[in-house]
Amino acid sequence: MKALSQTAPDKEFGRLLRQWRRTSDIKQSRLADILGVTQATVSRWENATQRPAPLQYDLIHQMMTRKRNFRLDHAVKRLVTHSNQRVHLIEDRSHRLLCASTVREQEWQRDSTTLLGTSLWRFATPEIAVTEKSLHDLGWHEDQADHLTFETSQREGAPMRIVDSYILWERFFLSDGTAVRLTTGYDQAPLHI
Template identity: 75%
Template sequence: MEALPPVAPDAEFGQRLRLWRRQSDIKQSRLGDILGVTQATVSRWEKGVQRPAPLQLDLLHQMMARKRNFRLDQAIKRLVTHSAQRVHLIEDRSHRLLCVSHPREIEWQRDVSDLMGTSLWRFATAEIADAEKSLHGIGWHEDQTDHLGFGNTQRDGAPLRIVDRFILWERFFLSDGTAVRLTTGFDQAPQNI
């Protein structure tokens, strides 16, 4: 069986990608983080030397078609920060903390300024880790589902206090294409999930 020839690089797409990225004020390294590739790979795409994989190409087309709405991103942050519920917002793949509500900060019993921009993965309970492992099977990253609810064991001490008996994850995108996860904690499973 003869191997198929490689997909031809696309200089026109690379030029459009570079123009869009610059107009959107997104660095190559940031776009690489969003798509799970290196900065050098994004550079090769823009030069037309290499073509993105089909999934990455689809995500790029979706991102490039969206109009950036910084006001919406700021509104989301404001809603999370001022929420009366125990909620926080993280980047979906890196688990990097983006913003947190005051009730969540009280639950964690710590100043969250040292956690902002860092991954919360190191604080995951066994149930959170199991839920994370299940995401591939339910098509989470392929947009086949956008929410997941699961039971959780409380933890009263180090490394981070967690009082949620039930957790709801909801996935959506910021205006720069970053997939984010809104994490909401409940004392019991809500009826409408």
């Protein structure tokens, strides 16, 4: 794949972006979700009527040059699903559930397949909401921080049972460039992080 340059003509950037996206079987709406923009914005980039901001450009470049390893993605999901810990994997920005361990399902008292692809944000405790709002200041989305541990309140019953006293968030990327968050629950503050 030809290297991108921020100074390259817009038409060339748009052509390379469209070619990469189609070759990678990524829809405009999916790329928009990953980058935190609208589908119309991705379309404008591809049609050379708008250029991405520097941060978005850097993310696009990383995705286009990163070797895709679907086997690794599936291995991560398999490890999460079969973990003996209270753990689940979500898309970092949208909070959409990708997979959850059986132990987490037992905590939630529901089958996670009914939640796959939906945002878990509506189930956030006040502490989760406050911590989420602090991520910008920590440089979370700029890769200045990749893990965070915090205390949260427990909840019995609706809208979703939460038995964790402490939560560990760990951020990394799937092979398509999607930033994901591994969420692990603990009864006591983890010492190993």
